[in-house]
Amino acid sequence: MADSLLSVNDLCVRFPTDRGVVQAVNGVSFELEQGQTLGIVGESGSGKSVTAKTLMNLLPRSAEVDGSVVFDGRDVTELARRGESHFWGVQMTMVFQDPMTSLNPVKRCGEQIAETLRYHLGHNRKTAIAESIDLLEQVGIPEPAKRARQYPHELSGGLRQRVVIAMALACQPRLLIADEPTTAVDVTVQKLLLDLLDKLRRDRGMSMILITHDLGVARGRCDDISVMYAGRIVERSDAETLFTDSRHPYTNALLRSIPRIDQPSHTRLDPIPGRPPEQIDPPEQCSFAPRCRYAQPDCMSAVPELGGLMGLHSFACHHPSNTPRGEQALAANLEAGQTAAGLHIHPIEEAAH
Amino acid sequence: MAGTGKAPLRDRPDVLLSVEELTVEFPVGRHEVVHAVSGISFDVAEGETLGIVGESGCGKSTVARSIIRLNEIRGGKVVFEGNDLATLKGEALRQHRPNLQMIFQDPISSLNPRRKVRDVISEGVRVWGGGKGAWSQGRIDELMHAVGVDPKFGDRRPHQFSGGQCQRIGIARALAMDPKVLICDEPVSALDVSVQAQVLNLLEDMKKRYGLTLLFISHDLSVVKNVSDRIIVMYLGKACEIGSADELYEHPRHPYTRALLASIPEPATTVDVSEGNIDGELPSPINPPTGCRFNTRCPHADEICFEVEPQMEAVGDDHFIACHHPVAVSISA
Numbered sequence: 001m002a003d004s005l006l007s008v009n010d011l012c013v014r015f016p017t018d019r020g021v022v023q024a025v026n027g028v029s030f031e032l033e034q035g036q037t038l039g040i041v042g043e044s045g046s047g048k049s050v051t052a053k054t055l056m057n058l059l060p061r062s063a064e065v066d067g068s069v070v071f072d073g074r075d076v077t078e079l080a081r082r083g084e085s086h087f088w089g090v091q092m093t094m095v096f097q098d099p100m101t102s103l104n105p106v107k108r109c110g111e112q113i114a115e116t117l118r119y120h121l122g123h124n125r126k127t128a129i130a131e132s133i134d135l136l137e138q139v140g141i142p143e144p145a146k147r148a149r150q151y152p153h154e155l156s157g158g159l160r161q162r163v164v165i166a167m168a169l170a171c172q173p174r175l176l177i178a179d180e181p182t183t184a185v186d187v188t189v190q191k192l193l194l195d196l197l198d199k200l201r202r203d204r205g206m207s208m209i210l211i212t213h214d215l216g217v218a219r220g221r222c223d224d225i226s227v228m229y230a231g232r233i234v235e236r237s238d239a240e241t242l243f244t245d246s247r248h249p250y251t252n253a254l255l256r257s258i259p260r261i262d263q264p265s266h267t268r269l270d271p272i273p274g275r276p277p278e279q280i281d282p283p284e285q286c287s288f289a290p291r292c293r294y295a296q297p298d299c300m301s302a303v304p305e306l307g308g309l310m311g312l313h314s315f316a317c318h319h320p321s322n323t324p325r326g327e328q329a330l331a332a333n334l335e336a337g338q339t340a341a342g343l344h345i346h347p348i349e350e351a352a353h
Numbered sequence: 354m355a356g357t358g359k360a361p362l363r364d365r366p367d368v369l370l371s372v373e374e375l376t377v378e379f380p381v382g383r384h385e386v387v388h389a390v391s392g393i394s395f396d397v398a399e400g401e402t403l404g405i406v407g408e409s410g411c412g413k414s415t416v417a418r419s420i421i422r423l424n425e426i427r428g429g430k431v432v433f434e435g436n437d438l439a440t441l442k443g444e445a446l447r448q449h450r451p452n453l454q455m456i457f458q459d460p461i462s463s464l465n466p467r468r469k470v471r472d473v474i475s476e477g478v479r480v481w482g483g484g485k486g487a488w489s490q491g492r493i494d495e496l497m498h499a500v501g502v503d504p505k506f507g508d509r510r511p512h513q514f515s516g517g518q519c520q521r522i523g524i525a526r527a528l529a530m531d532p533k534v535l536i537c538d539e540p541v542s543a544l545d546v547s548v549q550a551q552v553l554n555l556l557e558d559m560k561k562r563y564g565l566t567l568l569f570i571s572h573d574l575s576v577v578k579n580v581s582d583r584i585i586v587m588y589l590g591k592a593c594e595i596g597s598a599d600e601l602y603e604h605p606r607h608p609y610t611r612a613l614l615a616s617i618p619e620p621a622t623t624v625d626v627s628e629g630n631i632d633g634e635l636p637s638p639i640n641p642p643t644g645c646r647f648n649t650r651c652p653h654a655d656e657i658c659f660e661v662e663p664q665m666e667a668v669g670d671d672h673f674i675a676c677h678h679p680v681a682v683s684i685s686a
Binding site: 187262 | 409515576581599613618631634
């Protein structure tokens with residue numbers, strides 16, 4: 001696809017450790033078009049942050065990376081090898097989870113933004129400071145001139161995150177990667193920050209990758225969503241379809257396990273049994289199979305490929321839910337009382353809604 | 354959001370724990386104090402789950418910690434089974450401690466990393482000697498089994514368990530004391546979404562099995578609604594709205610409650626999304642606003658809100674709010 005801004009192909013990231021090689025990302029591919037927002041949703045350890053850090057060239061040296069990342073026709077891994085420094089921070093920037101640790105505590109907020117402008121764009125000190133005040137205003141910080149002279153600890157969490165966003169936007173990036181940008185803040189602040197990111201993205205025609213563990217956050221803010229589990233994308237579709245017609249049993253189970261505000265109190269939750277797998281020497285099987293209600297013998301012997309309607313709605317599952325094949329598998333498992341992985345299952349009590 | 358006043362207190366024989374005008378202040382610097390909790394009143398009936406919800410800094414954890422006297426209480430009462438825990442001291446206070454147990458937010462750091470989990474669970478009982486829930490290997494196994502941790506892993510240490518399992522062990526430790534009240538301070542906030550539901554279901558099961566009364570603190574409105582019978586919404590050390598869980602979500606009356614419900618990623622349908630746009634910052638608890646504490650951010654605030662502190666008043670069946678300008682809601686039967 002020639003018109004995509006970012007194209008990631010079969011990305012694999014491995015970390016050698018004392019206990020073995022951790023397969024953090026295991027064959028991730030996706031495309032992102034100019035102006036689009038992609039949500040990457042997953043639990044801790046699913047590889048979503050490692051994917052982001054790979055794009056940003058922020059992995060530790062020990063990491064082994066395979067696969068290709070192409071940004072607007074340029075090979076990003078090649079840029080990294082050449083030590084190109086005016087790519088990250090200019091074309092592609094990132095907002096991290098914790099605004100306290102991503103700001104320098106002993107530097108005034110305005111200077112930190114100005115530093116980016118001076119380093120990448122060669123602004124002189126005076127214009128850089130003036131522009132950073134302008135940026136602070138754009139991200140909705142009241143009294144920007146005063147705030148620019150303050151240190152990060154003098155600002156609340158929400159304001160600090162706005163400073164980080166201002167810094168990320170300083171060089172007019174074409175892609176912004178936001179890694180759990182609102183996890184450390186309260187709900188009222190979260191809404192304002194997400195609204196802000198949405199507005200800035202639209203105004204600038206920027207692309208965005210929004211990484212979050214919160215399906216609700218991704219739903220309202222993304223065009224497409226990829227769900228990651230154990231280092232792979234297990235399902236990808238446009239945001240609405242994922243919530244109304246999910247096919248991967250993991251997505252399905254995740255949606256069912258979250259308490260919903262529109263359910264009456266004391267609604268029995270339907271948790272996912274077990275816990276996410278270790279990614280050291282993963283067996284050749286579907287990584288969700290041990291926790292899956294649909295698991296069949298073939299799930300235990302072959303890793304499912306991402307299939308379905310490529311580009312529209314794809315999922316990596318041998319027995320997708322909401323399909324005849326999947327429902328047969330589930331019915332057979334329910335009859336046997338257990339899955340091929342030996343998980344004991346019972347019929348779900350239908351929720352009241 | 355002022356919310357002083359004892360209106361929400363119920364006159365029922367089955368009230369187990371009653372907090373009256375609790376005030377907690379922490380000194381900072383030379384002459385300043387943080388007004389962490391300023392005159393909050395509520396009660397919990399036996400077998401009930403009370404949810405406390407609010408943003409960080411609203412004093413919800415301080416309320417919980419004050420009840421079990423983990424911090425000094427400046428004023429007010431904490432009445433448990435006829436005794437005021439706020440004034441008890443020494444042995445008299447100690448005698449009450451097993452009845453109120455707590456589980457904490459960070460499941461891993463709340464367990465001693467150097468001890469086997471079996472010893473972590475049984476420590477309280479051993480300290481207490483025979484009397485309450487006497488210590489025995491069988492009982493520890495039973496508890497571990499109840500919370501879903503295989504007793505054969507009893508000799509492992511906390512770091513060998515996942516966060517979800519550590520939280521289960523924390524629950525077992527609290528249950529070992531055979532408490533009447535279990536205080537849960539953000540028990541699932543540090544857990545992954547897929548594990549969160551397991552722990553919430555477990556708490557519900559344990560509540561039934563051991564006849565517990567729960568105080569459940571969280572910033573996550575959906576989670577609080579799921580577990581609670583009644584909910585208190587707190588803001589800057591005061592209560593704004595108290596009501597039954599379903600009523601509070603169906604007919605939220607306080608502007609702050611509505612703002613919270615409108616701010617969550619998938620907003621409640623009973624409020625308008627625009628109500629979530631509350632500007633400004635949480636004021637400093639060192640110099641809280643006079644009048645209603647929410648007046649700096651409230652879209653409905655007028656003169657009276659800056660001068661007079663609203664009192665808790667009943668606005669419906671078991672539904673109380675502290676606001677001069679409650680939002681009208683249509684109540685369809």
